[in-house]
Amino acid sequence: xxxxMEWLQFVLAPQMINxxxxxxxxxxxxxxxxxxxxxxxxxxxxxxxxxxxxxxLAVALLATGMSFWWALVLTPLLMAVLGFVTERGLxxxxxxxxxxxxxxLLLTFxxxxxxEDALKIAFGANPLRLEAPxxxxxxxxxxxFPNYRLFVMLFGGALIAGVWLLVxxxxxxxxxxxxxxxxxxxxxxxxxxxxxxxxxxxxxxALAGIAGVLLAPIYSVFPTMGKDFVLIAFSVVIIGGMGSIxxxxxxxxxxxxxQSISSLYISPVWSDPLLFGIMVLVLMWRPQGLFGKLGxx
Amino acid sequence: MKxxxxxxxxxIACIASSAAAQNQPIRIGVVTPLSGTYAGIGQQVRWGLDxxxxxxxxxxxxxxxQLELIYEDEEANPAVAVQKAEKLFQVxxxxxxxxxxxxxxxxxxxxxxxxxxxxxxxxxxxxxxITGDKCSPNVFRVNARAGMQSAALADWIARTRPNANVFxxxxxxxxxxxxxxxxxxxxxxxxxxxxxEVFAPxxxxxxxxxxxxxRSSRPAVIYTSVAGNDTVRLFSQMAEFGINxxxxxxxxxxxxxxxxxxxxxxxxxxxxxxxxYATSIDSAENRKFVAxxxxxxxxxxxxxxxxxxxxxxxxxxxxxxxxxxxTDKVRAAMRGLQWSTPxxxxxxxxxxxxxxxxxxxxxxxxxxxELVGQVKxxxxxxxxxCTRF
Numbered sequence: 001x002x003x004x005m006e007w008l009q010f011v012l013a014p015q016m017i018n019x020x021x022x023x024x025x026x027x028x029x030x031x032x033x034x035x036x037x038x039x040x041x042x043x044x045x046x047x048x049x050x051x052x053x054x055x056x057l058a059v060a061l062l063a064t065g066m067s068f069w070w071a072l073v074l075t076p077l078l079m080a081v082l083g084f085v086t087e088r089g090l091x092x093x094x095x096x097x098x099x100x101x102x103x104x105l106l107l108t109f110x111x112x113x114x115x116e117d118a119l120k121i122a123f124g125a126n127p128l129r130l131e132a133p134x135x136x137x138x139x140x141x142x143x144x145f146p147n148y149r150l151f152v153m154l155f156g157g158a159l160i161a162g163v164w165l166l167v168x169x170x171x172x173x174x175x176x177x178x179x180x181x182x183x184x185x186x187x188x189x190x191x192x193x194x195x196x197x198x199x200x201x202x203x204x205x206a207l208a209g210i211a212g213v214l215l216a217p218i219y220s221v222f223p224t225m226g227k228d229f230v231l232i233a234f235s236v237v238i239i240g241g242m243g244s245i246x247x248x249x250x251x252x253x254x255x256x257x258x259q260s261i262s263s264l265y266i267s268p269v270w271s272d273p274l275l276f277g278i279m280v281l282v283l284m285w286r287p288q289g290l291f292g293k294l295g296x297x
Numbered sequence: 298m299k300x301x302x303x304x305x306x307x308x309i310a311c312i313a314s315s316a317a318a319q320n321q322p323i324r325i326g327v328v329t330p331l332s333g334t335y336a337g338i339g340q341q342v343r344w345g346l347d348x349x350x351x352x353x354x355x356x357x358x359x360x361x362x363q364l365e366l367i368y369e370d371e372e373a374n375p376a377v378a379v380q381k382a383e384k385l386f387q388v389x390x391x392x393x394x395x396x397x398x399x400x401x402x403x404x405x406x407x408x409x410x411x412x413x414x415x416x417x418x419x420x421x422x423x424x425x426x427i428t429g430d431k432c433s434p435n436v437f438r439v440n441a442r443a444g445m446q447s448a449a450l451a452d453w454i455a456r457t458r459p460n461a462n463v464f465x466x467x468x469x470x471x472x473x474x475x476x477x478x479x480x481x482x483x484x485x486x487x488x489x490x491x492x493x494e495v496f497a498p499x500x501x502x503x504x505x506x507x508x509x510x511x512r513s514s515r516p517a518v519i520y521t522s523v524a525g526n527d528t529v530r531l532f533s534q535m536a537e538f539g540i541n542x543x544x545x546x547x548x549x550x551x552x553x554x555x556x557x558x559x560x561x562x563x564x565x566x567x568x569x570x571x572x573x574y575a576t577s578i579d580s581a582e583n584r585k586f587v588a589x590x591x592x593x594x595x596x597x598x599x600x601x602x603x604x605x606x607x608x609x610x611x612x613x614x615x616x617x618x619x620x621x622x623x624t625d626k627v628r629a630a631m632r633g634l635q636w637s638t639p640x641x642x643x644x645x646x647x648x649x650x651x652x653x654x655x656x657x658x659x660x661x662x663x664x665x666x667e668l669v670g671q672v673k674x675x676x677x678x679x680x681x682x683c684t685r686f
Binding site for chain 2: 011015145259272
């Protein structure tokens, strides 16, 4: 009995808390992706690169002597501008074609390639690191956890809750959901649909940017950093249901727990195949994912 | 540079066409990456060779003949290296060839040398197989191999932390698994106890899921062979979770390099690795070499520059001992040859063509490598497993 308790406290609990902190990071990435898909029907292949740009922006801002906290506020604002411009300048150009899915997929993929190389030219290929603004670690009930990761969990959790409230409990959120549900009806009722589209894309990109700043001190900053989370974020969005916020949250937390706990028993190399195996099973039995789209949730 | 060297060679050939054969220059082919990922290593190779050739020629050359270097870019690609080596042997008629970096390129060019009945030496490639199960009578290695680096590190651990519990963390692919296996056997032979190992995928983002396993096995030493940005993440995350507190972190020679050291920052402090050269080696030869190298290139030498500098003195000593540039005579002279390098006197082991040299343990302190230990050549060299000659 005492052995089982010890195992719970010293093996399972730290592993689960660890998984939770990675889960919050994954959900932050998946959130922007699913919102953009839910409203615009665009699979944003450049999401990982927007995440990387967020991290590099923070590096650049900190280099001017700015504090981490100001960078955390300023970066998403700058990223929103970048997202707005990308939507109006690039995505809108192919948005109304009947091959929208293919064209936007190719377009955002191209943007991703260009952005990655632009980062390489501007900042070099060598990794950079952002010093964590909160140092030290907390010991609780025999558990040892870095303070900065605790902060990321709390702040990320609050951010996710904030996005939820914004989309489902405000009139702005109602407009966005209405535009996602029926574009023509919303337009005829006076909703500036074009602006809502650009604004939502900008919002999704800003979320990727925030994730970039928050996670940079943990995962370091380099041009291809976007590739790390974007695959798992895509899987989370597919499993949770394309466009569903609830689905992204649940699938994100669930999958990272599965990865985390399974890594106690299987070689870490198998944790990604496990994830994609789950994705394949979900696609076979419930191709629409666990939950429906943004407009219907 | 190449065209100029060729032009000079032509001019000399015209003027001296009537002169005796031994007054013609000795041509040495250099197949090394001058572009691409390994261009930085190729640069060191070139700086080291150019400096040595200048010094040897100024002092009267090799047996009265000048040395002439002919460079070709191998683009860090074994297939290109083979073509360029073939050209140097067939068209330029080089007497000797060096400069290959990638271990695959060294093995492939070694076969070209066998077909052409010429000798080559590598100054960079680490793979144990080059002077091990894939050894060749035409291939020599003047630099330290991977196994000697492991031996130096294992020896340092045995002296500073006798019978330590060691945990291993490697990237999950051929290089990662073979470096861990090699270090593990070297450490266990010195009394260390292995308490666990993990192989994480290449480009792994978060190492914290493995920290529970690491902590519970209570290691005194953690060995890792991750490289590049994986090192940045591993080291900063270990610091975050306090894993490296009261634990000695050691690793492969490619784990912490000048490319990722700035990003790792203070979290790299205390890291120890085993290498075959350090600028801080305290000998008259090395101080002179470092000063000459810095004066010529406005940059400090690394192990590649030092061993490439040394290889020309190896060839010079062999040709002067043989009294000829004939392949068989030079090969016989190279076997068991002792020659002087920035690291001190090296000996070419006859049985497998692997140079024997003292090895060094280096520790990162305030972002710089400093010398903390030294292992004698015969303790680091390991068994001769070459069976071809």
